[in-house]
Amino acid sequence: MASCKRLRHTLTMTPAPSAFGTDLRPLFVLEEGSVHLNHGSYGATPFAVLEAQSAWRTRMEAEPSRFMEFEFRPAVRAAANRLAPYLGVDGDRLALVENPTLAVNAILRSLDLKPGDRILINDQTYGAVRNTVRFVCSMTGAEIAEWTLPFPAESPEQSLAAFEMALADAKPRVAIIDHVTSATALVLPVKAMSAAARDHGALVLIDGAHAPGMLALDIAALDADWYTGTCHKWLFAAKGCAFLWAGDRVIDRLHPAAISHGYGGGFCEEFDWVGTRDGSAHHALPAALDFVDRFGIEAIRTHNHALAMAAGRRLAGAWGTEMGQPESMVGSMVMVRLPDGYGSGFDTARDLRLRLLQENAIQTRINPLADGLYARISSQIYNHIAEIDLLADAVLAKRPNG
Ligand SMILES: Cc1ncc(COP(=O)(O)O)c(C=O)c1O
Numbered sequence: 001m002a003s004c005k006r007l008r009h010t011l012t013m014t015p016a017p018s019a020f021g022t023d024l025r026p027l028f029v030l031e032e033g034s035v036h037l038n039h040g041s042y043g044a045t046p047f048a049v050l051e052a053q054s055a056w057r058t059r060m061e062a063e064p065s066r067f068m069e070f071e072f073r074p075a076v077r078a079a080a081n082r083l084a085p086y087l088g089v090d091g092d093r094l095a096l097v098e099n100p101t102l103a104v105n106a107i108l109r110s111l112d113l114k115p116g117d118r119i120l121i122n123d124q125t126y127g128a129v130r131n132t133v134r135f136v137c138s139m140t141g142a143e144i145a146e147w148t149l150p151f152p153a154e155s156p157e158q159s160l161a162a163f164e165m166a167l168a169d170a171k172p173r174v175a176i177i178d179h180v181t182s183a184t185a186l187v188l189p190v191k192a193m194s195a196a197a198r199d200h201g202a203l204v205l206i207d208g209a210h211a212p213g214m215l216a217l218d219i220a221a222l223d224a225d226w227y228t229g230t231c232h233k234w235l236f237a238a239k240g241c242a243f244l245w246a247g248d249r250v251i252d253r254l255h256p257a258a259i260s261h262g263y264g265g266g267f268c269e270e271f272d273w274v275g276t277r278d279g280s281a282h283h284a285l286p287a288a289l290d291f292v293d294r295f296g297i298e299a300i301r302t303h304n305h306a307l308a309m310a311a312g313r314r315l316a317g318a319w320g321t322e323m324g325q326p327e328s329m330v331g332s333m334v335m336v337r338l339p340d341g342y343g344s345g346f347d348t349a350r351d352l353r354l355r356l357l358q359e360n361a362i363q364t365r366i367n368p369l370a371d372g373l374y375a376r377i378s379s380q381i382y383n384h385i386a387e388i389d390l391l392a393d394a395v396l397a398k399r400p401n402g
Helices: 002-011 022-027 047-062 064-087 100-110 127-140 156-170 190-199 267-272 285-295 297-319 346-360 385-397
Strands: 094-097 118-122 143-147 174-178 203-208 226-230 242-246 333-337 365-369 372-378
Touching: 047 064, 047 285, 064 094, 064 242, 064 267, 064 285, 094 100, 094 267, 100 127, 100 203, 100 226, 100 242, 118 127, 118 156, 127 143, 143 156, 156 190, 174 190, 190 203, 285 297, 297 333, 297 372, 297 385, 346 365, 346 372, 346 385, 372 385
Parallel strands: 118 143, 118 174, 174 203, 203 226
Antiparallel strands: 094 242, 226 242, 333 372, 365 372
16 A cells, blocks of 8 residues: 555656645555544654655665764754754754654753742643653752633733733743644744743743744744754654754753763754664655755645634534634644533543544544633645535534434
8 A cells, every 4th residue: 555655656746736635645654545634743744754764774774883973963964954944043053853852851951940940831831841840840949830821812912911921920930932832723922922031031942843834933033042843743754853942041051861972062962962863854854844845835834824724714614613713823723612512521532532533534633621622623735625524524423412
């Protein structure tokens, strides 16, 4: 099956942006017959990128010592430099890491936190990030301060106002801000939030796990101290490809979570080698960016945003409900409330999600929020509005007592 799809992908000409939609599915490894509306969780990698990754692995195993000692690090640097312009940063401030969890661990473990220092998070901070904050606080005597990010969201200004109140209250040493929240898919006004945090004297960590490829990025202009994001979600890289950017105020005291041979050698030296590992997801990043460039990053973003909005309106109409955010807070994912009667809570959400997968071959997130359930729909270049109608009908057909 895979080799057959591979042949098709090889023969496919670069389509015009208007050809976005299910015609592009053969470029991806995704199993046939499924409706994949959950690109946001782990991405979906094209065949072309996996082939490039496999070529890097073969190159590594052909002469392991030469590769590890002479070729590994230059290839990491080349990939970081290639990525830099997509993010609006210089390559020498960019480290490639496996995932944002590792980046956040590096950041928080590098800080000289003291008893009484506060780290500001919110009720939607990603679970692994929250746990890392809990861990460093338990080790240092620092404290967690938490604010509530309004959801359903009315406007970016509403989120900013809630954040400003929390800053004034907590006076944190570090503020952690999501660029796009995970469970609620809200695009937050990070530039204004970063400025507000700086006004209160806080160091600013932006968790942009979802942002690269979804939003136009100019990270250097955000005046943050650290920014982490993934390439394996919305930039089509192989899994285990993420980055960490560091600004002037912190770069000299930032170390990887695993200290290795490069310790003391500076940011790139320390992060480019963290022990023997398979770096092929990083080495193949240029192939993922080639894939992006075939379509154009703006054309991809425009398609994904338009389809996310169309999906939000279509589902809200079919279900007689509403979206969880205004268009100004939508990137390539949208939240839509399920009709009343579907219950609430984590187990109910997971059961419905599993039924959609097993009975309808539809993969989407169902999240328990605001005393009900919300669907989180991801929109990518291989999706089409007809898939949204399938989801609308499948959910209605499962209406309890319906
Ligand atoms: C907001 C946010 N932060 C961090 C992460 C971390 O991801 P990982 O578990 O791959 O490190 C994710 C993953 O989806 C996320 O959505």
